[in-house]
Amino acid sequence: MRLKARFRLLPTPFRSVFLFIVWLLLNNSMSAGHLVLAAIFAIVIPLFTISFRDPQPLILRPGLAFKQVFIVLYDIIVANLQVAVLILGPSKNMRPAFVKVPVDLTHEMPITILASCVSLTPGTVSAEVYPILESLNKGEQPKQRYLLIHVLDLKDEQALIKQIKERYEAPLKEIFQC
Numbered sequence: 001m002r003l004k005a006r007f008r009l010l011p012t013p014f015r016s017v018f019l020f021i022v023w024l025l026l027n028n029s030m031s032a033g034h035l036v037l038a039a040i041f042a043i044v045i046p047l048f049t050i051s052f053r054d055p056q057p058l059i060l061r062p063g064l065a066f067k068q069v070f071i072v073l074y075d076i077i078v079a080n081l082q083v084a085v086l087i088l089g090p091s092k093n094m095r096p097a098f099v100k101v102p103v104d105l106t107h108e109m110p111i112t113i114l115a116s117c118v119s120l121t122p123g124t125v126s127a128e129v130y131p132i133l134e135s136l137n138k139g140e141q142p143k144q145r146y147l148l149i150h151v152l153d154l155k156d157e158q159a160l161i162k163q164i165k166e167r168y169e170a171p172l173k174e175i176f177q178c
Helices: 013-027 032-052 062-088 108-120 157-176
Strands: 097-103 124-130 145-151
Touching: 013 032, 062 108, 062 157, 097 157, 108 124, 108 145, 108 157, 145 157
Parallel strands: none
Antiparallel strands: 097 145, 124 145
16 A cells, blocks of 8 residues: 555554554553554554555544534434333333345545444344445445344334435445545
């Protein structure tokens, strides 16, 4: 993997900072030796592991990403309450179903984040993303990807698809510019 000149020493700067901080926290020390060792690990580990990583899009709108975290947290709290009411009520009111949501995202990381947001929200679970790139010919991009999700109580399939696309996928497209 070829890196731009500015990323040669720190190919993943956020990961390097994270490694530096974690090393110091694990050792509970700010001594000169631990600072030097933390700096060495923060530089060396990402350099050795960069070849194992697939290139992913950069977060180009960190402010929007931060806002999206709070939106997902809010949705988790609301969905917890809705699921609690649903579970405590009669089970005949539940309408479980699988829904196929078309995904316009092209990179694996944003798709993974989208699937995680859906799975973190109680009442829904991501089951599969298909077609899987490995099943296609090399270099071939799928015409359309889908996220298969299981819903505990499906009232309106089109409304759910619209909600997922507007509330989660559209911000991810902006955050990663993809």
